[in-house]
Structure formats: C-alpha cells, structure tokens
Amino acid sequence: MQPEPLAPGTPRVQTVLGPVDPSRLGVVDAHDHLFLDSPALKGQSFGDLEPMVAEVEEARASGIATIVEMTPIGLGRRPDRMRELSWATGVAIVAASGYHRDAHYPEGHWVHAAPVELLADRILTDLRAGMHPTDWLGADVPLDPARAGAIKGGTSYHRISPSEARRLDAIGGAAAATGAAVLVHAEIGTMAHEIVDRLEAAGTSADRIALAHMDRNPDAELHAEVCARGVILEYDTVGRTKYHPDSVVLDLIERMVSAGHGSRLMLGLDLGQRDYLRAYGGGPGLRYLMTAFAPRLRRRLGDAAVDAILIANPARFYALPAGSAG
C-alpha cells in the first residue's frame, strides 16, 4: 500500500512511507514486531531484513494489509528497514514511538533517569519529524524520514515503577498534544485502571488509549469495566499456546461482543521473539492470525463482528484526528 496525497485536515494513519487514508488499511495486525532487540529477551533478537520480508509476505498472502510495529525507543527499532520492508511487501507499516517497561532497558540506559520533558520531546520528534535511527545512542546522525504513527507504553507486573510513571506522563502529554494513539503493555493484564488513570491525568482521552495483553488475564468482567471507560483492549495471546488455548480467547471475545464491547477490541500477535517467527524456523508466525484464528472467530461471531475487530476498530484507533499536524 503506497501513501497518496490527502486533503489537508482529513484523518490519516501515519505509516513509515507516509500518511494513508484510514479506510485503506484493510486487515490490521494491531500489535506486532518486525525488528527487535531487548536485553530482557536474550538470544531472541531479530533485526535482519531478508527473513522479515519472507515472514511479512506470508502475512500478506494470509490477508493482513497493515502491521502496527510496536517496538518502542531503545529496543532495536529500525525505521530504515521498516521502510524497505513495506516497499518490498506492499504491507503498510505503522511504527511506534514511546517507551517500554523497565525490564527492557539495561541499567544506566538514558530512559531511566530522563526528565518527563526530554522523554516527551523525543516522542514528539518521532511523530512530527522522523525517527532517530539509533534512538539517541551513539553518533549524532540525521533523523530517518519515517515518522512514528503511534505511541507505546509499558508497566510492570502489578506495579508502575517511578521511572515507568514518568514515561507514562511523557507519553500521555505527547498523545494529548498530537492526538496519536497510545498502546500500553499491561504486564500479564495487570494495572489496567491505574494505567488509564495516569494517562488521563496527563491529558490523554480514554478513547486514544489501548491496553495490550489484557487476555493474559481473561477476566471479562474486568475487561468490560475498562471498556466502559472508553478504552480499547488489544488481545494478543492468539497462538500463544503456552499460556492458554485459543478457545480461551475465542470465549473471551464472544463474551465481550455480546456485552456490547465489539467496537472496543483489536487483535495482534505480538511476536516479540525470534522463536515465534516462521522465517527463523519457529512459530506460530505472522500469518497465524488469519490462517488459524480468524476463521474460527468468523464461525462464532459472523463476518460483521470480526471485520469490526480486524478492520474498522484499528482504523479508527490508529487514525490521527482531522487537523492534526502532518
């Protein structure tokens, strides 16, 4: 999908190749990783272009048209390779700014001690001017032309550390200033209300906030409460059989849709380890969402509900509002 000129003031999704009309995104994998290197995931990094072209080509053949790449600042983000990958495969890629939870940054990394203003400023640069190719480590080099199109956050298990809280404040402020969507890694689905409270206090409106991994804690009553605040839930344990069978996620989605929250759900795979990728000899691979899971979901819910979750909801969520910069 190539970007095309959009009339000034119309809503847009910022892909690494430029702005795209939200109605053109097609099926969206709302949270995944294409290049990643984290000290918390030793031996599981992946940064090569060639295997990822093969992986994303399989995803495209399965029906995925857009991938939201949620690798934040400092975790091996590769804006240059994301552009090449999008050109090579025709799949639209939305890149992320923002910061992960503490565990993903080594001791002494600049994000731990940086003041809120600096943390926010680097997000705004990513969104408005282009991503820094080495995330402000090493040489002073020009920005990549690819801009980020969304913001990632992250918190710990049953805890928001002081450093994570500072990063959430920066994320919330940057989201309020730009209208960009925020997706927060809620470790094992914990701290949902506290994350939303913190971002709202920083000025972000609830409908610009999504929580990732809530299906690690598949508690439909809690999820309904969070959705009632206006927040989006992004489920991403599909194919993660070590946690639970897909039937748990199918049951959860069915319950959420019948409770009237079908417009507040999105799906991703969050394949953040080399072992999860078919191109590196692992699995389930990026195609799994469409080849294995979506057909089962369609049998349960019908096409309209599934198309909302895969197409309409992420298009609405990741769209920068009319009149936003860019």
Ligand SMILES: [Zn+2]
């Ligand atoms: Zn992730």
